Amino acid sequence: MTVLTTDVDPRGAEFGERREAMLAKLAELDAEHAKAVAGGGPKYVDRHRARGKLLARERVELLIDPDTPFLELSTLAAFGSEYPVGAGMVTGIGRISGTECLITANDPTVRGGASNPWTLKKALRCHQIALENRLPLVSLVESGGADLPSQKEIFIPGGAIFRDLTRLSAAGIPTVAVVFGNSTAGGAYVPGMSDHVVMIDERSKVFLGGPPLVKMATGEESDDESLGGARMHARVSGLADHFAADEVDAIHRARRIVARLEWRKQGPGPAAGLVEPPKYDEEELLGIVPGDLRQPFDPREVIARIVDGSEFDEVKPLYGPSLVTGWARIHGYPVGILANAQGVLFSQEAQKAAQFIQWANQRDIPLLFLHNTTGYMVGKEYEQGGIIKHGAMMINAVSNSKVPHLSLLVGASYGAGHYGMCGRAYDPRFLFAWPSAKSAVMGPQQLAGVLSIVARASAQARGQAYDEEADAGLRAMVEQQIEAESLPMFLSGRLYDDGVIDPRDTRTVLGLSLSAIHSAPVEGARGYGIFRM
Structure with a gap:
């Protein structure tokens, strides 16, 4: 396997800012966890x-x-x-x-x-x-x-x-x-x-x-x-x-x-021999995700700190580069990983994901989805290029995949991209989130902007003057509401995930989840429905 390299500088200013922002979110999370413990x-x-x-x-x-x-x-x-x-x-x-x-x-x-x-x-x-x-x-x-x-x-x-x-x-x-x-x-x-x-x-x-x-x-x-x-x-x-x-x-x-149950697992056990930990410090996971999720980050930096030996065999690295796909092990258990790189999913990324999911099902290997997506790309060029049918292809593959799925929201998880990356509605065996994650139909600014455009067009159609002051107030209110409703603690409170976790615990949480998953047989799908080509 290929050992991942890193560009993270734990002494850099950018890393320090991201780390402090994550620690602040973790402090808020700890306060809410303390309420649960207090009964x-x-x-x-x-x-x-x-x-x-x-x-x-x-x-x-x-x-x-x-x-x-x-x-x-x-x-x-x-x-x-x-x-x-x-x-x-x-x-x-x-x-x-x-x-x-x-x-x-x-x-x-x-x-x-x-x-x-x-x-x-x-x-x-x-x-x-x-x-x-x-x-x-x-x-x-x-x-x-x-x-x-x-x-x-x-x-x-x-x-x-x-x-x-x-x-x-x-x-x-x-x-x-x-x-x-x-x-x-x-x-x-x-x-x-x-x-x-x-x-x-x-x-x-x-x-x-x-x-x-x-x-x-x-x-x-x-x-x-x-x-x-x-x-x-x-x-x-x-x-x-x-x-x-x-x-x-x-x-x-x-x-x-x-x-006295004499219970036996029916899934395959982890790889024999000593499991090698990642080559990079788990503490560094605190400084990888930016506070502003509109800024991209390399998901390989996350992968390098959660997989065995930081070893990752990437597949199709030059095709659909906004989605990283490849094979690794976590605590000895094989996994196929799909991770969003630049946020947006284009047609190539959707087709790449569908093929990779089919490979995992052929090999009976569980899948791990690392979310940081704003959704599928929109616009005339992309609609004419078939983004709907290619997005549908990816969602078809996820929906009918039979191998166990794990989902981890590390950054944004918006729109149909949340579905294609196996969101809650697609029944992942476990779904966890980092405190940095956000999930909604779209970003707060985009959603407020869409409502503003629709209201403006409606006023124009009626021949009425548009109230700019009221529009600004509406946009601010909507942005605030959507921001609050997209935060991980709000979503976790509604059981849309199985827990908001400290990034430093990611490898342990995924390892425990994989071990539990292998109590049952691990078998992939042997057939799919119609893929729109």
Whole structure:
């Protein structure tokens, strides 16, 4: 393979400016992550601890193997909404007894672990990841069910939670529920539909209706323990498969359940032998992307700092140079990489991408898309040259590709270029963003300018004078709105990605993702639909 060279000067003024801008964005990101970690705040954390209970992240930490990473997902869920950042749930991928699992944990310090609309979206995304990547699902349950004031947004779509649990089981993917406290109403079906259930003496409470509801519905007097306690479910109903003395014992039993699954990956493992790290410092990733995304940067500088040995075999380097394509390995796993170089995708770039994607499918090699695109080129010359059909060719190739896709937004990701580079709507296995990323139908200035041109033409058609002052105000307002709505934290809050990550963690995040992907078979498409030539 070819070892990439670098033109990055870590001592240069331009590098320093870019690094400082990225660090400022990371500080904002850290502040929002801290809100998710804080849960319901000191009052409710202290109340939870006073009951002798572990926090959600403490439960996860005890569950996963010591000194192994936990790839947390959707940490910023609900950012920018009326609900707490994190959506009252911790989710991610961790290794349990040597087996990679998808883990979800209700945070009972946030409204008693009740599910709001973003909790639901976050849980459903986890189920999709578990099913696509063949990951056992372990649910750490402590929830009072739906957040009743927002039931109108939860009840109808919420049934998919239970549907997914049964589909995972039917697909042979194990599901484990560990009940730490209440699991009531609809929440009772989480253990009810899981393959393996652990309950804790005098802690777990699982019932469709608690004592007050039973009293109202039937007139029957009952107590929590006889109605849905762990002893009752272990001895009478049979819902509990394992009866634990306390939280630590319950977590130990969950680890033993996973160990006894004898789970085996179905995808190929990483290349044998020692994995060579990149030849360039990951710290330098902070100074590569400019603060102004209209300024180009060389994506090879990013590739050189995330792939094994900084080795990259580029394909068609002289054809469609605004898109870099080639082969590499990350933590021993082979990948095909498509990376935007100068932002705009022309016909040559689209055709080059379609061919490269077909190669990857022939070879059963996952694809990594590094986004920095303003979209497909517009204008009379390019329309006459077939940019629509060539863009459609690229989107066709992405849409019908069967190998796993990873997407990473490092810069701009605008317009149909976002689609062609495998944006969220094209179901990449994982999609992450750097704090420098932006995504929208087009850039704020362009969008505001288009609206201004349309309004000006409309006034002219009616024979009216155009209000320039109002136009300036409108453009400023639109630019501000689109800028805010294109930022990565806003998009991550709506689960359009799986997390905003520190650029220095990119290689680790991609390596963990690739390892999870290879729990399932890795097979490419063997046929495509009609390509417009």
